[in-house]
Amino acid sequence: MAFTRAPGKHRRPSRMQRGTARAAGVAALAGSGVVGSLAVPALAAEPAAAQTGLTPVVTLGDAVADRIDAQAAAQHEAAREAAEAAARKAAEQAARERAAEEAEQARAEQERAAREAERKRLNTFVSPIPGSYVSTGYKSGGAVWSSGSHTGVDFHAAGGTPVQSVGIGTVVEAGWGGAYGNQVVIKMNDGTYTQYGHLSSIAVSVGQQVAAGQQIGLSGATGNVTGAHLHFEARSGADYGSDLDPVAYLRAHGVNL
């Protein structure tokens, strides 16, 4: 850009002229698209800014500044509240998920405990007469046995002592059993059979489900006996001759004898 000055007047251009010229140059750049949107007229009208070449410092009134500060503060506060609300919502959602998870765990634990209790109930065996003892052992010989040997054991019991099923099962016989007197036979859930003989009375009927420890009658001296006791047998099957060692049978099922 060439300055055109009056010939013979070699004085420097005034400050205002220099500033205006620089502003004009900037304006030219802006026009060429090199510089973005600049407040060229304002720049040109601010001699101080033009002189220093620094970014013009705009001094605003205190009221305007305060208003801007307040707006900024309000925006900041709103953003903070929004962030807090979002965090609260996320925490609530997490708490709900945690509670649902815990409820599911509790339900699973309850089911597991119920299954365990059921398993225990199905596998629990007890003595036919709690606190009693075997007075005549398995396979002991004697003229009194029709088979020539004792196919069960005798539990010591005075007449009228409660007799209970040793485990869970179904009553398959309940009535007179010849030499066994009044007897109850139970098909256990594991497929084995237990027999209770010489009863003075019977408290169950055929087809009835019984649990471990459930009373099925009272001991007595019915049938081929010399005195009151409970004759107890365990069998692997329904047939006579499939007898098991009753003490070993009960012990194998966890009964202390």
Ligand SMILES: [Zn+2]
């Ligand atoms: Zn016996």
